[in-house]
Amino acid sequence: xxxxxxxxxxxxxxxxxxxxxxxxxxxxxxxxxxxxxxxxxxxxxxxxxxxxxxxxxxxxxxxxxxxxxxxxxxxxxxxxxxxxxxxxxxxxxxxxxxxxxxxxxxxxxxxxxxxxxxxxxxxxxxxxxxxxxxxxxxxxxxxxxxxxxxxxxxxxxxxxxxxxxxxxxxxxxxxxxxxxxxxxxxxxxxxxxxxxxxxxxxxxxxxxxxxxxxxxxxxxxxxxxxxxxxxxxxxxxxxxxxxxxxxxxxxxxxxxxxxxxxxxxxxxxxxxxxxxxxxxxxxxxxxxxxxxxxxxxxxxxxxxxxxxxxxxxxxxxxxxxxxxxxxxxxxxxxxx
Amino acid sequence: xxxxxxxxxxxxxxxxxxxxxxxxxxxxxxxxxxxxxxxxxxxxxxxxxxxxxxxxxxxxxxxxxxxxxxxxxxxxxxxxxxxxxxxxxxxxxxxxxxxxxxxxxxxxxxxxxxxxxxxxxxxxxxxxxxxxxxxxxxxxxxxxxxxxxxxxxxxxxxxxxxxxxxxxxxxxxxxxxxxxxxxxxxxxxxxxxxxxxxxxxxxxxxxxxxxxxxxxxxxxxxxxxxxxxxxxxxxxxxxxxxxxxxxxxxxxxxxxxxxxxxxxxxxxxxxxxxxxxxxxxxxxxxxxxxxxxxxxxxxxxxxxxxxxxxxxxxxxxxxxxxxxxxxxx
Numbered sequence: 263x264x265x266x267x268x269x270x271x272x273x274x275x276x277x278x279x280x281x282x283x284x285x286x287x288x289x290x291x292x293x294x295x296x297x298x299x300x301x302x303x304x305x306x307x308x309x310x311x312x313x314x315x316x317x318x319x320x321x322x323x324x325x326x327x328x329x330x331x332x333x334x335x336x337x338x339x340x341x342x343x344x345x346x347x348x349x350x351x352x353x354x355x356x357x358x359x360x361x362x363x364x365x366x367x368x369x370x371x372x373x374x375x376x377x378x379x380x381x382x383x384x385x386x387x388x389x390x391x392x393x394x395x396x397x398x399x400x401x402x403x404x405x406x407x408x409x410x411x412x413x414x415x416x417x418x419x420x421x422x423x424x425x426x427x428x429x430x431x432x433x434x435x436x437x438x439x440x441x442x443x444x445x446x447x448x449x450x451x452x453x454x455x456x457x458x459x460x461x462x463x464x465x466x467x468x469x470x471x472x473x474x475x476x477x478x479x480x481x482x483x484x485x486x487x488x489x490x491x492x493x494x495x496x497x498x499x500x501x502x503x504x505x506x507x508x509x510x511x512x513x514x515x516x517x518x519x520x521x522x523x524x525x526x527x528x529x530x531x532x533x534x535x536x537x538x539x540x541x542x543x544x545x546x547x548x549x550x551x552x553x554x555x556x557x558x559x560x561x562x563x564x565x566x567x568x569x570x571x572x573x574x575x576x577x578x579x580x581x582x583x584x585x586x587x588x589x590x591x592x593x594x595x596x597x598x
Numbered sequence: 599x600x601x602x603x604x605x606x607x608x609x610x611x612x613x614x615x616x617x618x619x620x621x622x623x624x625x626x627x628x629x630x631x632x633x634x635x636x637x638x639x640x641x642x643x644x645x646x647x648x649x650x651x652x653x654x655x656x657x658x659x660x661x662x663x664x665x666x667x668x669x670x671x672x673x674x675x676x677x678x679x680x681x682x683x684x685x686x687x688x689x690x691x692x693x694x695x696x697x698x699x700x701x702x703x704x705x706x707x708x709x710x711x712x713x714x715x716x717x718x719x720x721x722x723x724x725x726x727x728x729x730x731x732x733x734x735x736x737x738x739x740x741x742x743x744x745x746x747x748x749x750x751x752x753x754x755x756x757x758x759x760x761x762x763x764x765x766x767x768x769x770x771x772x773x774x775x776x777x778x779x780x781x782x783x784x785x786x787x788x789x790x791x792x793x794x795x796x797x798x799x800x801x802x803x804x805x806x807x808x809x810x811x812x813x814x815x816x817x818x819x820x821x822x823x824x825x826x827x828x829x830x831x832x833x834x835x836x837x838x839x840x841x842x843x844x845x846x847x848x849x850x851x852x853x854x855x856x857x858x859x860x861x862x863x864x865x866x867x868x869x870x871x872x873x874x875x876x877x878x879x880x881x882x883x884x885x886x887x888x889x890x891x892x893x894x895x896x897x898x899x900x901x902x903x904x905x906x907x908x909x910x911x912x913x914x915x916x917x918x919x920x921x922x923x924x925x926x927x
Contacts, residue, residue, distance in 0.1 A: 304784035404872075418873035448647035449813070453855040454868040475784065478857030482864055502861045519789035526818060526837065529796060532789035536754055 264335075265292035266436055266469045267316065272329035274311050274320065274493075281541035285311040287493035289329075290567075295436065298463060298470040300484025300501070302477060302516075306537055308493035309473045313439050315339075316471065317356050318346045334436050351382050355430040356439040359446055361422035365414040371398070371425045372410030375432050382433045397428040402458060420451035424458070431462065438463070440472045444479060456482050477520055481505055486573075489513045492538050492548035495567075499574035509576045511553045511586070547579065555580050600674050601635035602773060602805050603659070603692075608632040608668035610654055614878065624878045628654040630829040632668075633904070636773070641799070641806040643820030643837065645813055645852070649877045650826040652809045656777045659807070660694050661685055672773075690720065693766035697778035699758035703750040703765075710735065710746035713765045720769060727768075734764035737801070738794060756787035760794065767802060775807045780815060792819060813856055817841050825849045828877050828885040831904060835911030845913045848886045884916065896923040 274286040286308040293299050303309040314320050315327055318338050331338040334353045358364040366374055375394035380387060398406035401424040414422055423443060444452040460483055463470050472483050480487050481501060488498040497510040508514040515533040535552040538544060547565050550556040559579050567575050568582040580586045610629040613622040629651040636642045644652045657663045669676055672691055675683045696702040703712055713731035732742040738760040750758055766774050780788045810816050816823055817837055824834040833846040844850045851869040858865055870889050884902050887893040896916050904912040905919050916924035
């Protein structure tokens with residue numbers, strides 16, 4: 263079976279009056295139906311832009327998208343707005359970090375879900391209302407019938423996030439894009455949403471692309487993790503091998519700088535410096551300035567993708583040449 | 599030994615007014631009868647979810663909002679009372695760093711001027727204040743030649759937070775309150791700022807009150823930790839025993855809600871359902887009872903007191919208080 267999502271050499275740049283921002287610089291990946299890809303990266307790494315490109319949500323006049331994106335056989339990059347509207351919702355849907363701004367404040371949750379179903383499936387309003395109720399029950403909103411009549415501001419943060427998931431799933435998309443959906447939530451609510459998303463993903467057999475900056479969240483949801491830095495995937499592999507044996511110096515540094523398991527009061531192994539300016543990327547490896555292993559080649563040449571194993575890819579000249587002893591960090595102690 | 603900071607019975611209720619005669623419609627119980635102490639040289643972490651009162655506690659300590667009831671004593675001197683430490687005197691001893699690094703700096707002042715502002719107000723000569731600002735820039739790892747004359751918008755989030763730390767240290771305080779000071783930063787930058795905070799603590803003999811929602815960061819930086827829920831302290835004590843063997847059901851749930859870092863041991867079931875209740879008209883008795891699996895009749899009737907146990911830990915739960923009337927007590 264062909265992959266449900268396939269992205270080839272995706273490049274996105276934004277034109278501002280002062281400069282051109284190179285947000286995504288050659289991202290390629292494939293995602294099979296029913297699998298979960300976690301994109302892990304810090305702010306400005308291009309992870310959310312990649313996600314928006316997948317559903318054709320980038321502002322057309324200010325952004326320039328190159329490359330090929332295929333979602334369930336549809337060529338997203340070259341579609342018209344009308345065609346995109348047909349694909350969105352039924353083939354691909356997205357949930358956002360802030361449900362308060364993603365939901366319409368002047369309509370009830372029930373109206374918003376039913377409107378989507380009527381619009382896409384052309385069913386009568388009362389059938390759509392029944393589906394809306396089922397959807398709220400599916401995302402485990404208590405007293406769903408009453409909640410259908412609630413406005414977004416009447417719900418708590420966790421409840422709004424559930425309502426947004428119900429809305430996104432209303433037309434049974436094959437692919438769900440999740441843009442940091444748990445970041446604004448408290449820990450005890452975050453874990454509820456993670457468990458719910460994982461359960462729905464398995465029951466409905468959806469493919470999910472989950473963007474996060476939180477290593478722990480990525481580990482909880484993703485089958486595969488792609489680590490993104492300065493608009494490129496620098497390491498991609500099964501969650502287990504990326505976490506247990508990170509190969510790219512950035513991944514290793516990111517894991518070492520999360521405080522989990524670090525001895526109390528000791529200094530952390532922080533990555534020095536800051537991410538590069540996306541308006542003037544260096545010609546070579548964009549992590550070279552911060553990398554303790556970098557040499558002249560790293561500053562000059564752009565590292566290609568190199569396969570370490572059949573399913574584990576890394577972009578680092580020195581790792582590819584076998585010159586860096588691969589770090590094997592201790593598996594973090596989990597608090598239970 | 600006398601604690602550096604002793605807080606007793608701290609209470610803050612915010613009335614919500616509205617309606618015809620602008621009468622009080624409801625009361626937000628932001629902080630309710632909170633008592634704790636901070637020893638000189640230690641770091642006390644305060645954790646809890648949104649609405650638990652951790653930031654209000656910080657603002658009460660700094661006297662940024664007036665308190666309703668309770669006492670705060672700094673180094674044995676009561677604050678606010680007669681012949682006690684004045685507010686100005688307090689601010690020489692206690693300073694604060696906020697979460698939003700941009701909003702807490704004046705956008706129209708070069709950062710060195712922002713840092714020198716406090717010492718100037720407290721009577722230091724201008725040249726001396728500016729020279730102190732330069733020394734502090736150096737101490738927080740920013741080259742004074744490059745950064746002194748920059749404006750906040752010209753700096754990255756991590757650099758701005760370093761400026762805020764420098765400004766907090768400008769009056770040479772003994773205690774610094776860090777209210778979600780690293781929460782808005784990316785992980786790689788967060789690690790740099792945490793390292794800086796540890797270095798500065800040793801160098802300037804500081805005491806920290808470190809407020810965060812990030813349980814990992816609090817474990818890393820704190821000696822003791824205080825867990826809050828809806829305006830109440832539920833558990834307080836040394837950090838390792840609490841993280842290894844939490845006693846209050848809320849602390850237990852909070853810690854097990856942290857995402858697992860081990861792909862083979864994912865969290866299969868959320869420890870709590872629903873969101874934290876609203877601090878407007880919180881539940882009677884134990885405020886956690888509405889989400890607690892062990893709640894019984896007594897939990898709705900009696901407010902559990904913080905009971906100190908042998909290992910320096912205090913927990914507010916009827917299950918741990920013999921004779922409370924709870925079947926598990």
